[in-house]
Amino acid sequence: MTNRDFRLPSHPATMVPSDLTAPEAFTTDDHTETIHSVFETEDESVLTGVWECAPCREEIEAYPVHEMMTVISGSVTLTHPDGRAETFSAGDTFFIAKGDPVIWEITEKLRKFYMIAE
Numbered sequence: 863m864t865n866r867d868f869r870l871p872s873h874p875a876t877m878v879p880s881d882l883t884a885p886e887a888f889t890t891d892d893h894t895e896t897i898h899s900v901f902e903t904e905d906e907s908v909l910t911g912v913w914e915c916a917p918c919r920e921e922i923e924a925y926p927v928h929e930m931m932t933v934i935s936g937s938v939t940l941t942h943p944d945g946r947a948e949t950f951s952a953g954d955t956f957f958i959a960k961g962d963p964v965i966w967e968i969t970e971k972l973r974k975f976y977m978i979a980e
Contacts, residue, residue, distance in 0.1 A: 885919050892916035907980045914973040925962045928979045931955065938974035941965040
């Protein structure tokens with residue numbers, strides 16, 4: 863893949879259904895969740911793509927991967943064990959380390975670009 867081969871999906875048709883979020887985690891009647899893979903290593907130890915999800919809230923005891931994200935649209939709030947809350951919206955980039963406990967709450971339909979390292 864060269865740099866000029868890289869394109870973020872600009873149309874919902876390039877996104878496919880995803881089921882990473884538990885049905886009971888959604889906080890509205892909208893349970894839409896979609897994903898578009900941009901790049902994966904053969905062993906899937908590094909993944910990049912775009913993920914979109916309706917509002918939801920999940921208490922994550924240990925984040926399963928190292929993940930860097932850039933919010934394309936929407937909003938997400940991360941609450942840490944000490945009660946500190948951080949809200950990220952369009953244009954913000956943030957990182958969650960594997961094993962970190964966090965409350966993940968999408969407050970407005972979120973579309974993010976992600977890079978995951980196992």
